[in-house]
Amino acid sequence: MIAPVTAAPPAPPRSGKKPDAPIAVIGGGLGGLAAAATLAARGYRVTLFDKNPWLGGKAAVYEDVGYRFDMGPTILTLPTVLKRIFAEAGKDLADYCEIVPLDPQWRCFFDEAAGGGVLDLTADQAAMKRNLDEFTGAEDSSEGYAAFLKYAKRLNDVSDRFFFYKNVGGIRDTLKLGGMFSLETLGDLRALKMGKSVADTVRGYVPDSRVAQMVDHYTQYVGSAPDQSPAVLCGIADMQTTGGVWYPIGGTRAVPEALIKLGKELGVEYRPGTHVTEITREKGRVTGLKTADGQTHRFAAVVSNSDTVRTHRELLDGPAAEKFLKKDREPACSGVVLYLGLKKKYDHILHHNFVFSRNPHEEFEYIYRKGEPAPDPTAYVCAPAVTEPAVAPQGGEALYVLVHTPYLRPGQDWRAMFPEYRRTILEKLKTTAGMEDLEDRIAVEHHLTPQDIHDRYHVLNGAIYGLASHGTYLGAFKPANRSPQVPGLYFAGGSAHPGPGMPMVMMSGWTAADTLDRDGVLDA
Ligand SMILES: Cc1cc2nc3c(=O)[nH]c(=O)nc-3n(C[C@H](O)[C@H](O)[C@H](O)COP(=O)(O)OP(=O)(O)OC[C@H]3O[C@@H](n4cnc5c(N)ncnc54)[C@H](O)[C@@H]3O)c2cc1C
Numbered sequence: 001m002i003a004p005v006t007a008a009p010p011a012p013p014r015s016g017k018k019p020d021a022p023i024a025v026i027g028g029g030l031g032g033l034a035a036a037a038t039l040a041a042r043g044y045r046v047t048l049f050d051k052n053p054w055l056g057g058k059a060a061v062y063e064d065v066g067y068r069f070d071m072g073p074t075i076l077t078l079p080t081v082l083k084r085i086f087a088e089a090g091k092d093l094a095d096y097c098e099i100v101p102l103d104p105q106w107r108c109f110f111d112e113a114a115g116g117g118v119l120d121l122t123a124d125q126a127a128m129k130r131n132l133d134e135f136t137g138a139e140d141s142s143e144g145y146a147a148f149l150k151y152a153k154r155l156n157d158v159s160d161r162f163f164f165y166k167n168v169g170g171i172r173d174t175l176k177l178g179g180m181f182s183l184e185t186l187g188d189l190r191a192l193k194m195g196k197s198v199a200d201t202v203r204g205y206v207p208d209s210r211v212a213q214m215v216d217h218y219t220q221y222v223g224s225a226p227d228q229s230p231a232v233l234c235g236i237a238d239m240q241t242t243g244g245v246w247y248p249i250g251g252t253r254a255v256p257e258a259l260i261k262l263g264k265e266l267g268v269e270y271r272p273g274t275h276v277t278e279i280t281r282e283k284g285r286v287t288g289l290k291t292a293d294g295q296t297h298r299f300a301a302v303v304s305n306s307d308t309v310r311t312h313r314e315l316l317d318g319p320a321a322e323k324f325l326k327k328d329r330e331p332a333c334s335g336v337v338l339y340l341g342l343k344k345k346y347d348h349i350l351h352h353n354f355v356f357s358r359n360p361h362e363e364f365e366y367i368y369r370k371g372e373p374a375p376d377p378t379a380y381v382c383a384p385a386v387t388e389p390a391v392a393p394q395g396g397e398a399l400y401v402l403v404h405t406p407y408l409r410p411g412q413d414w415r416a417m418f419p420e421y422r423r424t425i426l427e428k429l430k431t432t433a434g435m436e437d438l439e440d441r442i443a444v445e446h447h448l449t450p451q452d453i454h455d456r457y458h459v460l461n462g463a464i465y466g467l468a469s470h471g472t473y474l475g476a477f478k479p480a481n482r483s484p485q486v487p488g489l490y491f492a493g494g495s496a497h498p499g500p501g502m503p504m505v506m507m508s509g510w511t512a513a514d515t516l517d518r519d520g521v522l523d524a
Contacts, residue, residue, distance in 0.1 A: 019043035021521045024289055024297065026276045026315070027305030029057025030502055031493035033259040034085050034509025036304045040266035041088035042517050046140040047299070048268055049291065051275040051458060056256030057305075058457050058464070059502070064444045064501040066393040067341035069400055070252040072464075074382040075221075075352060078243045078503035080258065082255065085510055089266055096258035098249040102387065105157060105245040109433045110210045111376070113358035120350070121214065123241050125149070132211065148205035148215065148237065150188040151191075155235035156242075158188045167515040168497050169480025193233050194473045199209065199226040201234055213360045220404060221501050223332030224467030226360070227369035230475045236342070239503075247351065248388050255502065279304070279315045279489065286488030289315075289390035300521040301488040303512050307460045308467075308479045308495040330470055331407040331463035332500065333367055334450035335494070336414075336421060338401040341444030346395035347386050348434060353381040355433040368470075372407040373421055379403050379428050396443070401425060405450055408462040414449035422447070466494030482519070490516050 008085060020043050025036045028050035036048045058072035060144040079099055086093045093099075097384040104120035119135045122128050125146065132142035162174040173186065202216045216226035218236040242332060248254035260270070275292040279302055288298040304311045309329055312321040349378045357363040357378045382400040396408040403425050408414075450462035460467070469475040478497045485487040492512040494500030499508075 003102075020045060020516070021300035022047065022063070022298070022303050023202070023303065023521070024049065024299040025303045025305060025492075026279075026289065026311075027057065027458075027493065028052075028055035028270065028272065029305050030059055030256060030259070030504065031301070031496070031505035031512075032057070032305030032511040033256055033263060034462050035305065035490075035492045035513045036268045036507040036509075037259055037263045037266060038084055038088050038269045038510050038513035039303075039516065040263055042513070044517075046263070046268045047121070047271060048263070049271045049274045049276050049289075049299070049372040051273070051292075052456070053273045055260055055270060055272055056253065056344045058251055059256045060456075061251065061253040062446060064338060064341060064446065067339075067396070067398045067444050068251060069278075069339040069398050070382075070384070070448070071337070073502050074384070074400060075306070076241050076246045076248060076252060076255065079246050080243065081503040081506045081510070082258075084399065085506060086262060089262060091262060093258070096261060096499065097254045099246040100249065100387065102247055102351050104350060105240065105352060105491070106213050106214075107353045108210075109353065109355045109360040110114055111356060111432050114213070114356065115210050117210065119210070119214065123244060125241075125325065132208075136208045136211065138208075141211045143207050144205040144207060145211065145215070146203065149241055151201075151205070152234045152236075152238035153241050153242070154191050155232055156238040159232065159235050162188070163476075163498055163515070164219070164497075165511055167481045167511055168477070169484065170477050171474060173480065176387070192230070192231065195257060196231045197227050197230060198229045198233050201231040202226070210356070213356055214354070216360070217356075218355060219469070220333075220378075220380075221465075221471050222499055223404065223463065224469040224475070225364040226245045226471040227364060228368065228468075228472070228475070230268075230472045233469060233475050236290055241513045245352065249388060251384065251388070251391065252502075276306075279311075279486075281486065284320070284487065286486060290506045301490065301516055303490045303492050303509075303516065305491075305509070307463075307493070308491050310458065311491070316486065320483075323485055324479070327459075329495075330468040331459075331461040332468045332494075333404045333464035334453055334462035335402050335404045335448075335464050336373075336450070337442075337448040338399075338422065338425060339446040339448075340399040340438075340442050341392060342397040342399050342441040343393075343443045344395055344441050345383065345392070346435060349381060349383050349386070351383055351386040353379060353383065353433065355429060357419055367404055367406050368468075371470065373403075373405045373407045373424075374510075375424065377403045377405075377425070377428065379425055381429065381433065394408075401429065404464075407460070408450050408454055411443065412450070414451040418447065418449050436487050437449075460495065466499065468497075469499065482507060482515045
């Protein structure tokens with residue numbers, strides 16, 4: 001059984017300082033939409049600008065002759081975050097968007113070279129134990145997995161207290177929240193296993209290499225290598241197991257649609273198709289922004305949902321920008337997506353599937369260190385018709401295939417690289433996931449490359465998930481939601497705290513809005 005979704009915590013009281021001041025949000029990704037709705041719910045007059053003609057950023061949709069594809073995110077976890085944003089306005093998410101739980105959560109196909117086999121990841125722990133015992137032919141992996149989940153829960157508790165819904169930009173902020181020398185904080189710090197990677201931690205619990213490959217794949221939710229990411233990210237396993245995997249009826253696109261509707265009801269003014277070119281300042285403090293049509297708009301504060309590095313590079317200048325840009329910030333991975341409208345769906349796959357590489361070490365070496373596409377990648381396959389047949393003509397499937405690639409490196413021309421990599425991906429699906437006749441089933445085809453991701457979403461080097469979480473000590477920390485350099489500037493989105501993925505960017509939007517509200521603003 002999937003654990004019930006806990007009620008969203010109550011909204012904190014308003015600060016009472018100029019809550020009707022005009023605020024701008026740059027970018028209508030999920031983080032920007034969440035920030036806009038939260039600020040509007042607290043009484044601010046919000047205008048949201050996005051350079052694209054659509055809102056939702058990466059949570060976009062593509063439709064073609066009866067097929068409907070979510071173009072970006074497809075796995076929704078932690079819906080409590082979304083509920084909390086609706087609760088800000090005294091609204092119930094269920095009135096805006098229907099979400100249904102999916103269990104098993106993933107079906108995993110393993111390469112023959114790695115031992116082969118198919119394993120379903122399910123939230124129910126008794127069922128998972130049976131699956132693991134049958135799959136591995138022993139009990140040590142299921143015992144190790146159960147112990148790992150307990151550890152993941154402990155990490156999640158620590159994150160809840162020190163990391164989530166709080167403006168945090170580094171270890172000092174978390175220590176301030178915990179009280180520097182309390183014994184409890186020291187115990188929490190020990191639990192973080194600082195210096196140890198996710199990959200090492202997982203293998204300390206789970207002896208079967210295929211099960212370990214599955215478990216450490218959670219770091220792909222943040223586009224980072226398991227052997228370079230801090231152990232605290234093992235907490236993602238608990239978020240998914242206890243919080244569940246959910247599908248919004250209408251596709252992931254239903255999430256931004258719901259947030260846009262909420263924002264409209266709260267008075268948010270949306271300005272799609274409007275590129276912001278500068279954040280204006282007087283005496284160092286934000287005064288508004290300039291748009292590509294040359295107009296200047298005055299605002300009391302600005303929330304940037306644009307990538308944090310690009311915000312500093314392109315929208316700011318002077319010492320404030322230089323200070324931020326002095327620190328090396330590595331983009332998370334990018335990816336290639338195939339959108340395949342199939343005449344006939346496959347009956348042996350579930351809604352979410354992972355078709356694993358033969359060797360995770362080789363795969364991550366290519367993606368994260370060599371900076372080249374992996375010759376034998378892991379493919380994530382989404383088959384939404386399993387849950388919502390209306391995504392395709394009768395009996396068909398709107399198949400979505402995502403393979404992670406390195407972020408864009410100089411000289412990489414994906415227009416030239418794509419045809420061969422498409423063949424690599426299709427071959428992988430044929431040989432490891434039993435989709436031998438895949439090409440015969442394709443009626444409609446579209447794709448997205450790292451270059452497309454870069455151009456469409458205005459991200460850093462084509463990164464899907466903002467900044468990488470690399471560094472086994474401090475890799476989980478991202479730039480804080482309040483700019484330490486520029487008063488009146490806040491950040492929301494995958495490259496700001498607490499990081500990427502749908503729930504985290506929406507939490508980022510809420511936190512940016514909450515921090516702004518607590519700080520208080522002067523009128524524009
Ligand atoms: C292929 C793919 C698959 C994914 N799968 C999943 C998944 O299954 N589950 C999951 O949880 N997450 C997934 N993600 C990640 C998730 O989609 C992102 O973390 C999240 O949607 C990013 O939201 P964001 O708030 O950072 O904004 P973004 O979506 O990055 O949007 C930022 C917006 O800002 C706008 N902008 C930037 N600069 C300017 C400017 N100067 N002026 C005006 N507008 C500007 C851009 O046009 C863009 O619309 C996936 C992403 C991709 C691309």
